[in-house]
Amino acid sequence: MTHYRNCGAIVVAAALALTSCSSNDTGSDSPPEAGSDSDHDLETTELSIGSLGLADEVPLYIAIDEGFFDDEGLSVEAHTAPGGGAALTAALMSGETQFAYTAYVSIFLASAQGLPIRVARENDGAGPQGIYAAAGSGITTPSDLAGRSIAVNSLSNFQEVTARAALDHAGVDSTTVEFVEIPPPEMQAAVETGNVDAAWLPEPFLTIATGDGTLTEILPVFTGPIEDLPVAGWATTESFAAENPLTTAAFVRAIDRAIEFAYDNPERRDEIIADYSGMDLSLVQELEPPNLIADPTRDLAPVVDLMVNYGLLDTEINANDVLLDEASA
The missing domain is CATH 3.40.190.10 (Periplasmic binding protein-like II)
Incomplete structure (x- = not known):
């Protein structure tokens, strides 16, 4: 059984x-x-x-x-x-x-x-994961992420390394970005309160965050050299x-x-x-x-x-x- x-x-x-x-x-x-x-x-x-x-x-x-x-x-x-x-x-x-x-x-x-x-x-x-920022935050393009802070679930691991690759591919120097370790269930609130500027969101959090219009996608993660x-x-x-x-x-x-x-x-x-x-x-x-x-x-x-x-x-x-x-x- x-x-x-x-x-x-x-x-x-x-x-x-x-x-x-x-x-x-x-x-x-x-x-x-x-x-x-x-x-x-x-x-x-x-x-x-x-x-x-x-x-x-x-x-x-x-x-x-x-x-x-x-x-x-x-x-x-x-x-x-x-x-x-x-x-x-x-x-x-x-x-x-x-x-x-x-x-x-x-x-x-x-x-x-x-x-x-x-x-x-x-x-x-x-899949569809991406980096999301608050609607109305002034962050609307990947270049706006330079010098900003991005929430990831764990430092020096999967989310951070894929975020760096996506940023660099988009022409953003990923070394200027500060990565902050935050559990995904807390990421949306962290962005809304300004504790971080953006977040690497997986499902179901990206569907929840975009469904109510709170956050908007700035950069899909799996693009360019890491598309597949x-x-x-x-x-x-x-x-x-x-x-x-x-x-x-x-x-x-x-x-x-x-x-x-x-x-x-x-x-x-x-x-x-x-x-x-x-x-x-x-x-x-x-x-x-x-x-x-x-x-x-x-x-x-x-x-x-x-x-x-x-x-x-x-x-x-x-x-x-x-x-x-x-x-x-």
Whole structure:
């Protein structure tokens, strides 16, 4: 039996680490047939999955609700991490969870520190996130952001590095911008009160902020060289995958089926997001749908290039080192 904990307005807490995305990459390949290994002595059948509760993570909850994990012989429980990405990494390394939804920037930072975290399956790519300022603030173009302050969820991580890339691409010297760490649920208020000049907003906050006319978009984040930037995937540890290859393959197959289901059944997808996030269904239906990766490219090099360019990594590393099949070969 598979299940998850309904944690109320979980998307609000979850967006401390990541985003919700848009343009659909549906791919063309059908997922592998379910149950290929489920009848062949899985090494372990009980899995705990680390989650942030984002709309992007809907494949996990679809696989739970629609019985795709059950079909693979897996009993799965999703556990939300109030501490965000750092807590998810810690839970993976301690063995408390066996898989977790994790941003690639966080995965590469962990890898650079010698932590053997691997990507089992890509999940989502770039979406509609942007930098927003208060309507009537006088900030109307990207050039107006020079010398200003911008709220991000975490310094020297995913939101800051993508904001810098977008600003520089727009001709704004990102070194003149002050980045301020503020949880996404508090960003709109921080902009309205003048504590910061602008904010990097993910869903659902950008839909909420623009829906009531309070904030307006100044600069979309995923433009130019990072227009198609890979964002996040399902991570595990090298040791778990090596000791449990059949279980790992079964998990990936269930996620494959769930992503295909999400594109084929958007109404059911939205119902499931509303259920696990605690959001009103009407609001979920206004969000840009997650940009789920149906046909994984297995190319994370652009993330490494971005991190090196903005000083998050000291030296270039091989992006394939974090891919499970490459690392295990």
